[in-house]
Amino acid sequence: MTTAISSDIYAEHAAIETGSGYRMTYNFGNTPSADSLGSRHITQVYPEDSFSYKKGYGFLTEESRSSDSNLKINEINDGFQPQRWYSDSKLISPQADDNGVYLENGIVDDGYIPITFKAVVPHQGNYKVTLVLSAGDIPIKGITIFSGRRRLESLKGDYCPREVRAYVFNVNVCDIIPQGHNEVYTDKTIDITIIGSRPVFTTLTIEEFDTPTIYITGDSTVADCPACYPYYPESSYSGWGQFFTYYVSNLAAVSNHAHPGLNTENFRTEGHYNIIKKNIKRGDYCIFQFGHNDAKFSHLAADTGYTDNLRTFIDEVRSFGATPIIVTPLAGNTWNSDKTAYDDTMLSYADACKKISAEKHVPIIDLHQVSMDFIKRVGSSDAARYFYPGDCMNTNDFGAYLMSGFIAKEIKRIHDICPIPIRTSLCGKVYDPVMNLKRPMTMEELMESDDFVPPMHIHEAKEPQKK
Structure with missing residues (x-):
């Protein structure tokens, strides 16, 4: 059986490993942290960073999904797609402040708009994910977190102003045969999705975990x-x-x-x-x-x-x-x-x-x-x-x-x-x-x-x- 996505599509960026295995921290926002300057294991993420396999990380937006057919296959992505009448819109327009990268309005037509960050990893297997979210000055309602293709990790968290929370969970990265396809698709990515009234990413650490x-x-x-x-x-x-x-x-x-x-x-x-x-x-x-x-x-x-x-x-x-x-x-x-x-x-x-x-x-x-x-x-x-x-x-x-x-x-x-x-x-x-x-x-x-x-x-x- 053939493999639909070749391994060489994945970025060299993901090959960075520590002595004990792969580990990468993503800091979100317009102001780089002191630790991220010159570090191979810390990446600063800005709101304009749309995902591409070449870059190796970024946000999934309507524009990025339309630019790469692989990003339209639900089983190797976050499992979300825009409603047909919104496919050419820009509902996902990340912004940034001192607390991270966020969507200003996470609710449209009384429904949630997901913000998804996607990152390439060097190997298939299990990874520990540590996700930190900071509310800033505005309270946030209904924060729900998904990993991979819409797998529930945390449910309906309400944040007070300036509240910070950390979430730790594991994600498996594995080949898959998507629905409607006959080929095995190689997947070496991790998708983290947040929905809520004002979903925000502050920091994200991904590390190999046995x-x-x-x-x-x-x-x-x-x-x-x-x-x-x-x-x-x-x-x-x-x-x-x-x-x-x-x-x-x-x-x-x-x-x-x-x-x-x-x-x-x-x-x-x-x-x-x-x-x-x-x-x-x-x-x-x-x-x-x-x-x-x-x-x-x-x-x-x-x-x-x-x-x-x-x-x-x-x-x-x-x-x-x-x-x-x-x-x-x-x-x-x-x-x-x-x-x-x-x-x-x-x-x-x-x-x-x-x-x-x-x-x-x-x-x-x-x-x-x-x-x-x-x-x-x-x-x-x-x-x-x-x-x-x-x-x-x-x-x-x-x-x-x-x-x-x-x-x-x-x-x-x-x-x-x-x-x-x-x-x-x-x-x-x-x-x-x-x-x-x-x-x-x-x-x-x-x-x-x-x-x-x-x-x-x-x-x-x-x-x-x-x-």
Whole structure:
């Protein structure tokens, strides 16, 4: 299989390494720090620094995206693209002050505008990212941080004037086969995206970090999905793997290779699994959640081809010294015609997962059961707010956050056999109707208790009326 992006496209700038591995600090703003003068490991970033592979770092703007077709491929970038009617606009126009580089107005048409900084790194693998943000004289609302292709790292932080915060998280850099492409794309970049009322970059440090990797496989219900900006989380597709990073501690990194349309067969035949086999090592994890697309093919029935393929995956992952984990298929918001009885379309595949788990002694996360319990408890209408508008199977960003939280809490419960490092301080925020009956049960109570819940009315992105 060919590689779509040649390694020599990446800048020589990224080859700078210390004796203990690569490390680079980016200072943002118009005034260079004393430390950055003459240092090979500190780079001053100005608001006019648009990204190019030759430069090796910079901001992703509408202009930079249009100048390089590679910057339009979601899976090797930040996962954001402008709405069609804003493709020739300049919504992303970075400015600078003493606190860093920022967007003056991070909200347009009641939706968020992302500011993304992209940097080339010398190797694929895991990196520790330390991001410092400073509010300056103006309070900032709703700061949310994504890494890579829209993977959630921090959620809805409000800053008081002059408040400074630091965030530490890990990012995996790995080859990927983007949706709609047949070739492996070499990726040696890290994207950090911030949204909020006035998103700002102050300093960013990227350094190589040896830590276990959590590989994720699956279909669209798991995948890293793109979003348009202005960004509305309720009308953006998202798989739970995209928001699982929020719950993983800085003792591991996530590498998500799930894509829409994949099943236990074409995940292998199309080359996605080869990327994992090339990189997985002892101490890593590999999560498998398939079923929705297997159900479309008779030879991948739950009790035949599907189980046979999962057994093979399990044996192969174990042969690398890694830990396989099965996740039962996400339940859909599927009901009978008058919405009075739930229609469980994935039961046979969930049962097959449990059978394989018992047979092969594999850790299992029963997402099917916990998601179905939630959907049945709140009802079809309220459950629909956690799914992409008009779609009963694929979640929006709110649903991905909720489902990944369910998974994190279950991993915490079975930690003895599935020691994925979870940020346990966050698990108390997860609404779990099965395991924590003291949590609220009504949608109104849920909205009051959770910090990331969908609005009552879905915002549909519409082209502004011309004046």
